[in-house]
Amino acid sequence: MSERVVPEDSRQRRRPTKQGAVLSEGLIVETALRLIAQHGADALSVRRLGAALGADPTALYRYFRNTDALLLAVADEMIGRAQEGWTPTGDWRTDLRAMGLRIHACYQSNPRAAALAAHRTTGRPHEKRAVERILGILRSAGFPDALAVRIYHAFVDQALAFAAQDAAALALPAAAQEKEAEVWNAVYGKLSADTHPHIAATFPLLAADMRESGYPFALELMLGAVAALRPERRNS
Structure with a gap:
């Protein structure tokens, strides 16, 4: 991905992907995690992610400015998963x-x-x-x-x-x-x-x-x- 600023009110995509799912930040992160498990760092490309999501690769810019922003979201998802079910x-x-x-x-x-x-x-x-x-x-x-x-x-x-x-x-x-x-x-x-x-x-x-x-x-x-x-x- 390359740097690109997308206005906040333009980031939501309501039209389903080819797989029938509505694109969202959560879906992109989940897909990125799955692809990273299979391909490592090479998974973080708009072409590979777009193909896996059944969406135009440029649609990802509605949610993440670049691959580093996506990586931070992936890192944060890992932190979140570690806390699931934890109670003091x-x-x-x-x-x-x-x-x-x-x-x-x-x-x-x-x-x-x-x-x-x-x-x-x-x-x-x-x-x-x-x-x-x-x-x-x-x-x-x-x-x-x-x-x-x-x-x-x-x-x-x-x-x-x-x-x-x-x-x-x-x-x-x-x-x-x-x-x-x-x-x-x-x-x-x-x-x-x-x-x-x-x-x-x-x-x-x-x-x-x-x-x-x-x-x-x-x-x-x-x-x-x-x-x-x-x-x-x-x-x-």
Whole structure:
């Protein structure tokens, strides 16, 4: 897409597409997510999206100025999906854990979209709601504002960094994933205790643990550290 400004009152298209659906921002984002899962970044072109939607590619300009605007909408949709069904329990640690695991799981469900969108700041509704919720959890737990902001920053960056890293691994072709997994046995499993005593001693545990994401344990480490920073007067 190229930059093009379309007046707000001209963005709605009421005529159905060739597939019989009425074009909307939600339909475009949903289609973009599906195509990204199949084709990666190449999916974000007006020609490919138009073909998938059964609509004239130029109709997309009624909703998005360019591909970057569409990518931000896709990123925000991922954030929204991570929050679907989440309800606060009132326990800050439980609520942060649930939010973090939801973010991570959502991005794993569409790893190619995660690789494209995890690092973006959207400024859109779902992201704003997530920021408000996480800060609300921390402030309600008694963390001073300055500390709540720093914890929010670290918490979100940790969740998104693991989400992007794990998604990138999942997005590899199957053969590449198998080759990555084989390295532990083919290389590390053959290291001598004489030259690499610590790897040799822990290898069975190491190989098993490296098959899974490190995020759940890293999240628990962060929550433990955050608990240690919590003001004594509100600690529970």
